[in-house]
Amino acid sequence: MIPQTFEYSAPATLAEALHMIDVEGDRKLLAGGMSLIPLMKLRLAQPGHLVDLGRVAGLTGIEAGGGKIRIGAMATHHDVETSAVVRANCPLLGETVGSIGDPQVRHRGTIGGSIAHADPAADYPAALLALEAQIRVVAAHRERTIAAEDFFMDAFTTPLEADEIVVEVLAPIEDSKEGYRYEKVAHPASGFAVVGIAARIQKTGGKITMARIGVTGLGSHAFRAHNAEALLEGGADVDAAAAVVGEGIDANSDLYASAEYRLHLARVHAARALRTALSRAE
Amino acid sequence: MKVAGSYSLPVPVERAYALLQDPDALAKCIPGCEGLDRVAEDDYAMRMKMGIASISGRFDGKVRISEKNPPVSFRMSVEGAGKIGFMKGDGVISLAAADSGSNVQFDGDVQVGGTIANVGQRLIETTAKMIIKRFFDCLAQNCLPTGPP
Numbered sequence: 535m536i537p538q539t540f541e542y543s544a545p546a547t548l549a550e551a552l553h554m555i556d557v558e559g560d561r562k563l564l565a566g567g568m569s570l571i572p573l574m575k576l577r578l579a580q581p582g583h584l585v586d587l588g589r590v591a592g593l594t595g596i597e598a599g600g601g602k603i604r605i606g607a608m609a610t611h612h613d614v615e616t617s618a619v620v621r622a623n624c625p626l627l628g629e630t631v632g633s634i635g636d637p638q639v640r641h642r643g644t645i646g647g648s649i650a651h652a653d654p655a656a657d658y659p660a661a662l663l664a665l666e667a668q669i670r671v672v673a674a675h676r677e678r679t680i681a682a683e684d685f686f687m688d689a690f691t692t693p694l695e696a697d698e699i700v701v702e703v704l705a706p707i708e709d710s711k712e713g714y715r716y717e718k719v720a721h722p723a724s725g726f727a728v729v730g731i732a733a734r735i736q737k738t739g740g741k742i743t744m745a746r747i748g749v750t751g752l753g754s755h756a757f758r759a760h761n762a763e764a765l766l767e768g769g770a771d772v773d774a775a776a777a778v779v780g781e782g783i784d785a786n787s788d789l790y791a792s793a794e795y796r797l798h799l800a801r802v803h804a805a806r807a808l809r810t811a812l813s814r815a816e
Numbered sequence: 817m818k819v820a821g822s823y824s825l826p827v828p829v830e831r832a833y834a835l836l837q838d839p840d841a842l843a844k845c846i847p848g849c850e851g852l853d854r855v856a857e858d859d860y861a862m863r864m865k866m867g868i869a870s871i872s873g874r875f876d877g878k879v880r881i882s883e884k885n886p887p888v889s890f891r892m893s894v895e896g897a898g899k900i901g902f903m904k905g906d907g908v909i910s911l912a913a914a915d916s917g918s919n920v921q922f923d924g925d926v927q928v929g930g931t932i933a934n935v936g937q938r939l940i941e942t943t944a945k946m947i948i949k950r951f952f953d954c955l956a957q958n959c960l961p962t963g964p965p
Contacts, residue, residue, distance in 0.1 A: 562870060570870050576931055578900050579870035651869060654942055689939065689946050690869035724938060754942050784821075786942045 537574040541583040545590060548701065552674045554585045556697045563587060563699065565608060565647025568639050593646070593701060598623045601707055607646025607700045612637075614645060623707040626714035630661035630732055633718050635725045646700040652755070653726065654689040654786065659756030660732040661716060663748030667705040671698045679704070686755045712736045712744070713815030717807035719751075719799050721790060727751035728791050729800040731779070733807040735766075735815045742766045745775070747808075752800045753783040762804065772812065776805035819907070819926050819944055823952035826917040833887035833911055835955060836920070842879075845954035847947050850874075858882060864896060868943055871932070873900035887911060892924075901930025920952070 545551040555561050562581035564570060565588075573579035587593065593608035596617045603623050605614060611631045614620050620628045634640055634648075634657050648658050649669065662669075662682040670679045671694060685692050694700070708714065718730040729751040736744040745766035750756040762775040780800050785793035825832045835841050839860060843852040850863040860879040866872060877896030884890045889910040896903050907924015928940050936943075 572935075573870050576935060578931060578935070579872065581870070653869075653939075655938070689942050691946075721938065726938065754946050784945060787817075788938050788941060790938075 535575045538577055538580045540574075540581055542586065543583070544586040544588065548590055548592065548672065548699070549674075551585055551587060551590055552672065552697070552699060555699070556674045559583065561585060561696075563650070565650070566610065566643040568635070568643040568647070569651050569653065570647075587646075587699070596620060598707060602704050603707060605645055605703045605705070607702055608644050609646075611635075611640035611643050611645070611648075615640060624665065624705050626665060626708060626716060626732060626734060627661050627705060629714065630657050630716040630730075633657055633716065633720065633730075639725070645703055649685065649703070650692060650694060650700050652686055652690050652692045654753070654755050655721070655724075655726040655728070655730075655751040656756075657716070657718065657727055657730050657750060659686045660727070660730045660748035660750035662703065662705070663756055663758045664714075664732040664734050664746040665705045665708070665748075666746065667703055669700055670702045670704060672701050673698045677701075683758060686757070689754045691755070708734065709736055711816040713811035713813065715807040715810040715814070717803040717810070719803060729796055729803055731800065731804045731807040733804070733811040735808065735811040737812070737815045741769070742812075745808075747779065747804065749779060749800060749804070752780050752785055752796055754786070757783070759804070766808070772805055772808045776801050776808060779804040817926055817928075817941055817944075818924070819905070819941075819948065820921075820923045821945065821948060822919060822921040823949075823956070824914055824916050824919050825952070825956050829887045829911045829913050829918040832918040832920060833890075836909060836911075837881055837890070841955060841958065844958060845951050847950045847954075852879070858884075862894075862896070871900070871936075873898045873932070875903070877903075883908075901928060901932035903928045922948075 560582035564584045564586040593606040595606045596619050598619050611634045614631045648656050667682045668679045669685050713735045716732045719728040721728050727750050732748040734746040745763040747759040747762050759779045761778045765775040780797050785797045787793040839852050843849050848864045848866045852860050852862050855861050858881040862877045864875045875896035875898040880893045882891045891908050894905045905926040907922050909922045912919045
């Protein structure tokens with residue numbers, strides 16, 4: 535449990551950090567370290583040089599404005615969970631983040647680190663997909679904003695280039711009348727989602743006018759259940775919509791949950807998430 | 817664990833069969849392959865560098881092809897070991913003609929052991945499927961007819 539020797543830098547500004555990773559070589563960014571540090575201790579990961587973002591100023595703020603909330607990449611899960619701004623404007627995100635890991639993980643782990651790692655069973659992606667959030671990434675001489683749906687490409691695979699850093703997550707402010715819910719079956723050992731469903735519902739006079747469903751844990755990456763969303767918006771009931779979640783997806787399987795069981799869990803919990811979201815919508 | 821799946825390649829079965837045993841095509845498309853050398857008629861030595869998430873490790877391995885029944889099926893056995901663990905896989909690859917070219921089906925058994933398996937059990941199967949999919953996507957991209965055969 536002792537990592538291989540590595541160089542360590544702790545830049546104080548984003549420009550300095552960008553400069554440090556804008557070179558050839560075996561460099562790795564360190565955010566909260568909740569995935570990277572254990573992998574290094576097991577020597578499964580052996581980066582030659584760690585660039586710690588922990589002291590970079592200006593990456594932890596959470597604020598609302600212009601119809602969006604902006605969450606700095608180094609905001610911890612605890613920061614997001616307890617933020618009054620998140621609670622008031624993006625309650626789905628607050629509910630989701632409260633189910634990540636345990637209090638120790640939530641106090642160290644960060645939103646930027648989690649999404650850049652792109653674990654296929656992480657909780658954040660489900661909510662970010664349902665919220666149609668965007669991820670802003672910066673390199674030394676360029677920057678871009680990537681839609682969540684284009685960001686989670688495959689297991690541990692994102693469009694991030696080696697010289698880019700995730701700087702913030704932008705999520706549209708939720709309508710105050712909309713209903714939301716994050717339903718999760720947590721893996722008993724790791725706390726990761728065996729399946730996790732983030733749902734948002736808007737309705738007018740009993741009719742669903744907008745449905746968004748983000749699914750994590752089921753496939754090789756988190757995805758939106760567009761088919762179920764379309765059924766709901768077309769007037770189908772919750773059970774009919776939940777029954778098509780994961781259609782066409784090659785479901786994950788491990789010692790804890792087979793593919794069939796996982797798909798079943800996803801549909802049962804999609805129905806639960808949608809019911810709760812529906813009951814919360816005005 | 818069982819690994820099975822089917823992929824389509826946009827070429828006739830004879831061509832697909834040859835491609836799946838062509839060391840150059842395999843070396844190009846096996847994710848992380850750093851070298852594939854023929855050591856005997858149907859035996860190859862392979863060097864791979866896997867890099868998924870922050871995990872990375874080198875593997876040295878062997879690939880053996882047997883039970884050749886062109887152009888319908890063959891058996892492929894792969895073995896590899898490195899500092900972070902070892903893997904052993906064995907499966908039958910069968911080909912059938914399809915409208916779009918050929919349909920490749922594989923059905924095999926993969927065992928993964930060592931540190932990587934002890935801590936990564938939750939994700940091994942997902943990752944294995946992803947790697948196999950990348951392999952076939954790459955083959956499909958590299959075997960598109962680009963002129964006279």
